[in-house]
Amino acid sequence: MASLQGIVSSIKSMPDPRENVYTIIGGKSAQFMSGTLLALGDVVAIDVPADANGPSVPMVTSPKIMDAVPINEIDSHLSKRVAAVSAGARWPSSIGALNEAMASCAESMRGALHDCAAIFLRALLSGSPIVVRFHNDGDGACGAMGVQASLSRLINEEFFGQRQVMWRMHKGVSYSEDSLNDDLAHFSQFESFTRPLVLIIDFGTTQESDAALVRAAGVIDILWIDHHPPYQDFDRARVKCYVNPWDHGCGSDFTAGALACVFARSMHECDVDDFIRASLVSDYSSYADRTDAKAMETAALLDFLTSGSRAHGISSPTPQAFIDVLSDQDRRAELLATARGMLDEAFSIAMGDLKHYTGTAGIDVYALSFERIAELGNGYPMPGRFSSRLQELLEAKNRGKTLTMVYQGSYISIRMSRDIAGSVNLQGMISRLKYASEYIESGGGHNEAGSIKVSKEHMDHVLRLLLAELGVRQ
Numbered sequence: 020m021a022s023l024q025g026i027v028s029s030i031k032s033m034p035d036p037r038e039n040v041y042t043i044i045g046g047k048s049a050q051f052m053s054g055t056l057l058a059l060g061d062v063v064a065i066d067v068p069a070d071a072n073g074p075s076v077p078m079v080t081s082p083k084i085m086d087a088v089p090i091n092e093i094d095s096h097l098s099k100r101v102a103a104v105s106a107g108a109r110w111p112s113s114i115g116a117l118n119e120a121m122a123s124c125a126e127s128m129r130g131a132l133h134d135c136a137a138i139f140l141r142a143l144l145s146g147s148p149i150v151v152r153f154h155n156d157g158d159g160a161c162g163a164m165g166v167q168a169s170l171s172r173l174i175n176e177e178f179f180g181q182r183q184v185m186w187r188m189h190k191g192v193s194y195s196e197d198s199l200n201d202d203l204a205h206f207s208q209f210e211s212f213t214r215p216l217v218l219i220i221d222f223g224t225t226q227e228s229d230a231a232l233v234r235a236a237g238v239i240d241i242l243w244i245d246h247h248p249p250y251q252d253f254d255r256a257r258v259k260c261y262v263n264p265w266d267h268g269c270g271s272d273f274t275a276g277a278l279a280c281v282f283a284r285s286m287h288e289c290d291v292d293d294f295i296r297a298s299l300v301s302d303y304s305s306y307a308d309r310t311d312a313k314a315m316e317t318a319a320l321l322d323f324l325t326s327g328s329r330a331h332g333i334s335s336p337t338p339q340a341f342i343d344v345l346s347d348q349d350r351r352a353e354l355l356a357t358a359r360g361m362l363d364e365a366f367s368i369a370m371g372d373l374k375h376y377t378g379t380a381g382i383d384v385y386a387l388s389f390e391r392i393a394e395l396g397n398g399y400p401m402p403g404r405f406s407s408r409l410q411e412l413l414e415a416k417n418r419g420k421t422l423t424m425v426y427q428g429s430y431i432s433i434r435m436s437r438d439i440a441g442s443v444n445l446q447g448m449i450s451r452l453k454y455a456s457e458y459i460e461s462g463g464g465h466n467e468a469g470s471i472k473v474s475k476e477h478m479d480h481v482l483r484l485l486l487a488e489l490g491v492r493q
């Protein structure tokens with residue numbers, strides 16, 4: 020049995036105080052329940068229970084309270100621990116092997132990522148509550164898996180026993196007030212030396228996140244890793260640490276998943292190369308190697324695992340659950356076959372239902388109602404990502420000059436080929452429509468992909484406006 024002396028740096032209060040969970044930081048950190056009530060700043064000595072590494076939080080029956088220390092002493096102790104851990108992390112030279120352009124871009128974000136890593140480590144080691152929200156697609160999942168890989172190693176080396184982190188697979192593109200409220204409800208159970216922390220991966224850079232950011236300022240720390248283009252006047256100062264390749268002379272091709280993997284590596288050595296490759300494929304990055312069979316397969320599988328399907332059998336979508344599936348050859352093969360079957364079914368319906376128009380300058384415009392595919396009840400594929408696949412197929416057939424719209428319920432998802440980005444300004448078009456029509460509730464995206472939310476009963480009307488904007492004679 021090991022013994023550990025440390026300072027109480029976080030307390031999770033439970034309805035029954037005997038079930039409170041304490042974190043102490045000493046030479047290592049530990050989380051445990053205590054036979055006697057402890058307070059923040061108490062210096063305690065514990066005998067680490069033999070079952071500390073088990074699935075549940077271990078019980079320490081009689082911790083010895085030695086002293087109480089002033090807050091600034093916790094701070095200097097924590098800073099020393101963070102410095103010691105960061106010193107062991109090595110900058111991932113493997114990115115250079117993957118892609119030189121990415122390596123130089125990563126290099127320019129190094130300082131910002133290092134700052135983010137230090138903040139994350141402070142919260143991790145001192146037991147502050149942490150929520151990681153990752154976008155529910157292959158790119159977001161790859162980022163979350165990278166962070167998970169790093170955390171597994173960190174917790175194993177720096178903690179006696181468990182260290183809980185909350186994972187949330189996030190639907191939608193904004194950090195909404197509802198999401199913030201969920202996080203605050205979780206955080207309200209905690210009293211901790213450092214602020215509660217939210218790590219956002221691969222979404223959120225939209226005006227719709229503003230209200231939550233204003234409320235979160237000074238209450239929680241937000242670390243934010245995204246690759247969507249920031250809008251004009253986006254106030255980065257509201258976020259503790261914001262890293263986006265657009266701020267460092269590169270664009271969305273440096274995926275958020277890849278970026279989160281580099282972030283993970285700047286906290287602790289871990290193997291993230293496969294996740295980086297798959298993330299590039301998942302998000303249609305121009306850096307993706309589409310001849311890399313493993314990356315293609317992983318991306319296809321993650322597309323399925325992060326969908327609304329129940330057929331994959333993952334009840335709680337955590338990065339560890341994804342890693343478990345990806346590393347199990349039999350399950351991998353079985354789930355890939357299931358996903359491919361559902362995708363084929365969707366494509367065969369799409370090919371029959373697809374409407375074709377000719378727009379300005381001979382652009383091929385396609386529109387597909389997703390309703391009949393949704394009626395299959397598979398939950399996979401999802402309409403937004405299906406529009407990307409459909410676009411890919413049609414674009415290859417037409418050799419470019421193609422735009423695809425897939426619509427269902429109150430959403431329209433638009434994709435277009437790069438070669439017409441000069442003649443069709445998607446963002447400008449969406450802004451004009453927002454101005455012209457009261458039926459459009461919101462809309463946005465980047466150069467080659469966008470989405471519009473309309474009031475459901477006016478879908479037909481908005482589709483006609485869109486076609487007119489594209490120069491289709493109706």
Ligand SMILES: [Mn+2]
Binds near residue numbers: 158246
């Ligand atoms: Mn992404």
